[in-house]
Amino acid sequence: MKSRIVLSILVLLTVVLASCTPAAPAQKEIKVAILAPLSGPVPTFGVMTRDGALAAIDEWNAKGGVLGMKIVPIVEDSQCTPDPAVNAANKVIDQDKVHYIVGEVCSKASIPVSEIANAKGVVQISPTSTNPDVTVGSDGKVKPYIFRACFIDPFQGQVGAKFAMENLGAKTAFIMLDQANDYVKGLAEFFEKSFTEMGGTIVGKESYTATDTDFSAILAKIAEAKPDVVYLPDYYNIVNLVTKQAKEKGITSPFIGGDGWDSSDLDTAAADGGYFTNHYSPEDPRPEVQNFVKAFGEKYKDEQGNPKVPDALATLAYDATNLLLTAIQQAGADDPAKVKDAMAGITYNGVSGKITFDPNHNPVKSATILKVTEGKVKFEAVVNP
Numbered sequence: 001m002k003s004r005i006v007l008s009i010l011v012l013l014t015v016v017l018a019s020c021t022p023a024a025p026a027q028k029e030i031k032v033a034i035l036a037p038l039s040g041p042v043p044t045f046g047v048m049t050r051d052g053a054l055a056a057i058d059e060w061n062a063k064g065g066v067l068g069m070k071i072v073p074i075v076e077d078s079q080c081t082p083d084p085a086v087n088a089a090n091k092v093i094d095q096d097k098v099h100y101i102v103g104e105v106c107s108k109a110s111i112p113v114s115e116i117a118n119a120k121g122v123v124q125i126s127p128t129s130t131n132p133d134v135t136v137g138s139d140g141k142v143k144p145y146i147f148r149a150c151f152i153d154p155f156q157g158q159v160g161a162k163f164a165m166e167n168l169g170a171k172t173a174f175i176m177l178d179q180a181n182d183y184v185k186g187l188a189e190f191f192e193k194s195f196t197e198m199g200g201t202i203v204g205k206e207s208y209t210a211t212d213t214d215f216s217a218i219l220a221k222i223a224e225a226k227p228d229v230v231y232l233p234d235y236y237n238i239v240n241l242v243t244k245q246a247k248e249k250g251i252t253s254p255f256i257g258g259d260g261w262d263s264s265d266l267d268t269a270a271a272d273g274g275y276f277t278n279h280y281s282p283e284d285p286r287p288e289v290q291n292f293v294k295a296f297g298e299k300y301k302d303e304q305g306n307p308k309v310p311d312a313l314a315t316l317a318y319d320a321t322n323l324l325l326t327a328i329q330q331a332g333a334d335d336p337a338k339v340k341d342a343m344a345g346i347t348y349n350g351v352s353g354k355i356t357f358d359p360n361h362n363p364v365k366s367a368t369i370l371k372v373t374e375g376k377v378k379f380e381a382v383v384n385p
C-alpha cells in the first residue's frame, strides 16, 4: 500500500515536472556549407560559385529564411583538389554539424566528397560537377543523398563532337588529356566515343599532367597530324598555356573544349577561334537570365567597379542553392532524409533552365556552344538533349 502511494506521488511529480520544463526552443538557424575552390589552380571557379550561392541565400534570408529559420552559410576553400575538399567536407559535417553541402565545383573533388556526404546522410548538391561518378557509385547505384544542378559529360562530349562534325565539318580530331583529372578523362572519352560513332577519326591522343607548363612535344605532333579540330577538355588555366603555345607554333586547327573553359581569366587572345560547350550564356535573352545578370551585377562589382557578369559557375551555384532551399521548404523540416526525397521529386525553374532529376539525380538540360572571338566569348548555339 505504502509503496503504491509513493509510486503515485512519483508519477504525479514526473507529470508536473514534465509540464514545467519549457518546450525545446524552436530552431532559429539552418547551416548550409559551400565548398568552393577559392585558391588552387582555378580560383575564378570558387569566387563565382561562392558569390552565386550567397546571392541565393541573401535573397531567401531577406524574405525570412527557410521554414522560419535564418540560413547561415559556411564557406570553405576546397581547392578543386581531393584532399582539401575531403578535409573541408569532414570539417563542416563533424564540427559545424551541417546537413547540407553546395559543392564542389570540380568532379575530382566532388566525387570523394560525395562518398562522405552520402555515408553520413548529408545532402550534397554540386552546381557544376559533370562527371557521372559524382551521383552514381562504383556499384552502378545512385547515391541517395547526392545531386547536381548541371548536365553530365556523356551529353557534353556528344554535343562537342556533333558540333565539330556538323558545324565545323570536322572529320578528324586530336585529343589532349590529363588522365589524373576525372572530368578531363571522362569528357575526352565521351567525345571520342561520339565522334567515332558519327564516322570521325581520332588522329592522335596525347596525355599531359596538371603541372606541365611546356606542351611543345604534343603540339609538334598536332602540327604534323593537322587535325580538323583539337579537343582539349580541361580547365582554363591549362587551356591558356596550351592555346598560347599552339598559336606561337602556328597551329591553326581550332581548339574545342568543355565548360572548364568558362572563366573571366580565360586568355581570349590565346584561345581565339576556339569553341566550348557550356551550361549557359549571359547573352541568353530569356528574362530569367537577364534578370539574374542584372541583379548579380548590382550586387557584385569587379576591381574597376563594373558590374560582374555571372558565368556558368555563379549561375549554377545560384540555381543549386535555390533548389536545395526549395527542397528543404517542401520537406517541411531540417531533416536531410526528408529533403533528399523532396529533392528527387522536385520541378524547379532555374536561371539555367527547368530542372527535374532523372533516376541518377542528373537534370536533363540543354547545352550552349560559345565561341572565343575578338577578345570575347560569344553565344553560338543551343543544343537540346
Ligand code: PHE
Pocket: 045, 105, 106, 107, 108, 128, 129, 130, 131, 183, 259, 260, 261, 262, 312, 313
Ligand atoms: N564540369 C567541371 C567538372 O566537373 C567543372 C566546371 C563546370 C568548370 C563549369 C567550369 C564551369 O570538373
